Amino acid sequence: MSSSGLNLAQQDAVNHLRGPCLVLAGAGSGKTRVITQKIAKLIECGVAPKRIAAITFTNKAATEMRERARGLVGKAAGEVLICTFHALGVRLLREDGAAAGLKPQFSILDSDDVLSLIKDCGATTDAATARQWQWNISRWKNAGLTAAEAQAQARSESERHTAELMARYEERLSAYQSVDFDDLIGLPLRMLRKDELLAQKWQARLAHTLVDEYQDTNATQYELMKLLVGSAGNFTAVGDDDQSIYGWRGATLDNLKRLPQDYPALRVIKLEQNYRSTSAILRAANNVIGPNPKLFPKTLYSELGEGEPVRVVDCDHEQHEAERAAARILSLRQTSPHKEWRDFAILYRANHQARVLEQALRRAQIPYKVTGGQSFFDRAEIKDLCAWLRLWINEDDDPAFLRAVTTPKRGIGHQSLAQLGDFASRSHLSLFGALFAQSLGSALPARAVGSLQEFGREINDLRYRAGQAVGQDAARTFLADWLKDIGYEQHLYDGEDSETVAASRWSNVLEFCDWMAGRCGGQIEDGTGANAPRELSSLLEVAQTVSLISTLNEREQDPNMVTLSTLHAAKGLEWPHVILAGVVEGMLPFRPDDDGDAAALAARIEEERRLMYVGITRAQRTLAVSWTRRRKKARELVPAQPSRFIAEMALNSATVREDPRAKLAALRAEFAGRAQSANAAPPTAP
Numbered sequence: 001m002s003s004s005g006l007n008l009a010q011q012d013a014v015n016h017l018r019g020p021c022l023v024l025a026g027a028g029s030g031k032t033r034v035i036t037q038k039i040a041k042l043i044e045c046g047v048a049p050k051r052i053a054a055i056t057f058t059n060k061a062a063t064e065m066r067e068r069a070r071g072l073v074g075k076a077a078g079e080v081l082i083c084t085f086h087a088l089g090v091r092l093l094r095e096d097g098a099a100a101g102l103k104p105q106f107s108i109l110d111s112d113d114v115l116s117l118i119k120d121c122g123a124t125t126d127a128a129t130a131r132q133w134q135w136n137i138s139r140w141k142n143a144g145l146t147a148a149e150a151q152a153q154a155r156s157e158s159e160r161h162t163a164e165l166m167a168r169y170e171e172r173l174s175a176y177q178s179v180d181f182d183d184l185i186g187l188p189l190r191m192l193r194k195d196e197l198l199a200q201k202w203q204a205r206l207a208h209t210l211v212d213e214y215q216d217t218n219a220t221q222y223e224l225m226k227l228l229v230g231s232a233g234n235f236t237a238v239g240d241d242d243q244s245i246y247g248w249r250g251a252t253l254d255n256l257k258r259l260p261q262d263y264p265a266l267r268v269i270k271l272e273q274n275y276r277s278t279s280a281i282l283r284a285a286n287n288v289i290g291p292n293p294k295l296f297p298k299t300l301y302s303e304l305g306e307g308e309p310v311r312v313v314d315c316d317h318e319q320h321e322a323e324r325a326a327a328r329i330l331s332l333r334q335t336s337p338h339k340e341w342r343d344f345a346i347l348y349r350a351n352h353q354a355r356v357l358e359q360a361l362r363r364a365q366i367p368y369k370v371t372g373g374q375s376f377f378d379r380a381e382i383k384d385l386c387a388w389l390r391l392w393i394n395e396d397d398d399p400a401f402l403r404a405v406t407t408p409k410r411g412i413g414h415q416s417l418a419q420l421g422d423f424a425s426r427s428h429l430s431l432f433g434a435l436f437a438q439s440l441g442s443a444l445p446a447r448a449v450g451s452l453q454e455f456g457r458e459i460n461d462l463r464y465r466a467g468q469a470v471g472q473d474a475a476r477t478f479l480a481d482w483l484k485d486i487g488y489e490q491h492l493y494d495g496e497d498s499e500t501v502a503a504s505r506w507s508n509v510l511e512f513c514d515w516m517a518g519r520c521g522g523q524i525e526d527g528t529g530a531n532a533p534r535e536l537s538s539l540l541e542v543a544q545t546v547s548l549i550s551t552l553n554e555r556e557q558d559p560n561m562v563t564l565s566t567l568h569a570a571k572g573l574e575w576p577h578v579i580l581a582g583v584v585e586g587m588l589p590f591r592p593d594d595d596g597d598a599a600a601l602a603a604r605i606e607e608e609r610r611l612m613y614v615g616i617t618r619a620q621r622t623l624a625v626s627w628t629r630r631r632k633k634a635r636e637l638v639p640a641q642p643s644r645f646i647a648e649m650a651l652n653s654a655t656v657r658e659d660p661r662a663k664l665a666a667l668r669a670e671f672a673g674r675a676q677s678a679n680a681a682p683p684t685a686p
């Protein structure tokens with residue numbers, strides 16, 4: 001091991017500075033560390049930081065990597081383009097989107113906006129149907145198909161219908177100067193393919209590209225990577241085929257198989273030492289992944305000692321399981337050297353499993369945060385405000401227009417909006433653009449025209465004033481006045497039966513405004529990490545980046561809390577103590593009986609097995625896996641079986657089965673004691 005904290009194989013990967021390199025290795029073997037260290041090495045060898053791109057799987061991972069890089073190379077890390085594929089796509093489009101007919105201030109629609117747009121295009125109000133369409137369209141877009149190509153390939157009446165709908169949907173997007181998430185990859189790809197000079201420009205700009213979690217890239221992301229690195233092929237991809245868990249979203253292991261074919265000079269490096277977990281945990285992980293077919297043979301060992309045996313906790317039902325998890329955290333905190341809340345994580349298969357766990361943690365006064373669930377920016381009230389911001393920035397953003405003009409209600413009804421919509425599409429204008437068209441009066445009653453134009457003037461005025469609101473104080477005053485003018489607080493209280501809910505939504509609004517104002521004149525990140533930080537002057541500029549961050553980024557959260565997370569969102573992360581909850585047949589593997597087709601089922605079980613492997617390998621020191629004898633299914637308690645993965649995990653490995661009933665009484669007493677002694681407000685999820 002060298003002073004840089006890398007073993008020989010890792011050093012090999014870091015020192016391979018030119019040409020294509022693939023690091024293929026199991027969990028916790030230091031792949032991500034290779035990427036961070038390689039960024040430092042490249043800079044040390046004279047590569048300009050802004051010519052290095054490092055692509056991570058989530059925004060959180062990007063933030064973490066930027067921090068680590070900052071620790072190694074200081075300020076220069078701020079210039080490295082560390083971001084997700086999607087944020088990289090935004091960057092390409094902001095700079096060169098004109099090639100795809102986009103203005104720099106285009107909007108990004110989130111999944112909800114897309115769903116309502118698709119409902120509109122397909123003239124349906126049925127969410128399930130629209131979701132199916134949305135899913136199909138996204139699948140086509142991810143496969144790189146245009147609407148015309150999808151139409152040509154359609155095999156059934158229903159596919160043909162969806163493809164026609166896709167054509168309408170795409171037309172609307174371009175009229176709104178908007179893109180969806182799939183476009184963030186698809187459009188740059190198409191642009192670079194079509195325009196050789198543009199591709200050369202980006203290839204010349206990027207001296208080296210690094211990709212983490214390579215096993216979870218999909219076909220379009222791979223193509224984009226290929227175009228960005230060009231024939232020089234200066235890239236480093238790191239991944240683990242055993243951790244490929246996004247097959248359902250189009251990720252494909254073919255990308256791993258294609259690399260050596262597409263890049264004959266590819267240097268493949270394997271890492272074998274796991275630095276994360278004890279031997280007991282690693283053995284459990286290897287036992288679980290064992291039955292899967294091997295794409296690439298790998299061995300992993302740990303020198304961290306045998307450690308505590310993995311615990312299998314047998315519980316009666318979900319509440320019981322949640323209480324057990326809370327009790328385990330409390331008792332480990334007393335006995336282990338890791339005493340911070342942030343040292344603990346509870347992981348589960350599906351978002352809805354968090355609720356019961358949250359309740360138990362609250363009762364036990366344990367601070368926690370839920371990741372991978374609803375983000376702050378997904379809350380209705382925040383999306384309302386963002387719709388206004390989007391409209392200041394891009395007046396052609398029709399979905400934002402529709403949301404802002406009806407929130408709060410201002411006496412403009414559905415009928416007027418439908419008439420405005422008709423008029424706008426006949427005149428090839430956006431809704432906002434139609435407001436001041438001369439012939440609008442012939443399409444709508446005078447009163448409606450009056451109210452709509454008043455709204456338009458209000459937006460213009462707000463845009464102007466936001467541009468003048470320079471510095472934090474001015475921004476704060478401006479935001480407070482704006483919310484008062486539109487009566488947003490009252491709107492929240494009118495719309496909620498429960499005052500507590502309304503109050504908490506209003507406090508989110510205030511927090512949001514405070515956060516925005518805090519960015520005026522402060523440092524700003526545009527979600528890609530590059531070009532930042534810089535001083536900002538006006539609220540309008542902040543709004544421009546916020547409307548981007550809101551679709552791409554999570555806010556930083558207080559780190560000293562127990563993490564509740566789905567297994568998918570836990571990928572790449574690690575905690576000293578991990579509890580895997582709800583490990584029953586039906587949840588993990590998820591609905592194993594659903595697929596009729598044997599081959600599809602086998603593939604799905606393999607992916608579920610990898611998910612369990614990802615879960616187990618998040619743990620550094622202790623791991624508990626719990627299951628329940630009964631579980632809720634369609635509001636009823638039904639008998640449940642421990643997951644098949646629990647039996648596999650326990651093969652040749654010293655797991656300890658816990659009988660929780662004996663400890664239950666002690667636990668209840670402890671809860672009662674804590675609840676009485678604590679008079680602070682219960683901790684809440686952000």
Ligand SMILES: Nc1ncnc2c1ncn2[C@@H]1O[C@H](COP(=O)(O)OP(=O)(O)OP(=O)(O)O)[C@@H](O)[C@H]1O
Nearest residue numbers: 005006007026027028029030031032033275276572
């Ligand atoms: N050579 C090393 N010496 C000491 N610690 C190391 C070394 N390499 C990695 N580590 C540590 O081991 C842990 C796992 O490393 P890292 O997260 O880079 O693994 P990974 O292969 O990316 O895992 P995953 O597959 O889960 O993403 C980290 O805490 C890291 O700091």
Ligand SMILES: [Mg+2]
Nearest residue numbers: 031032212572
């Ligand atoms: Mg990693």
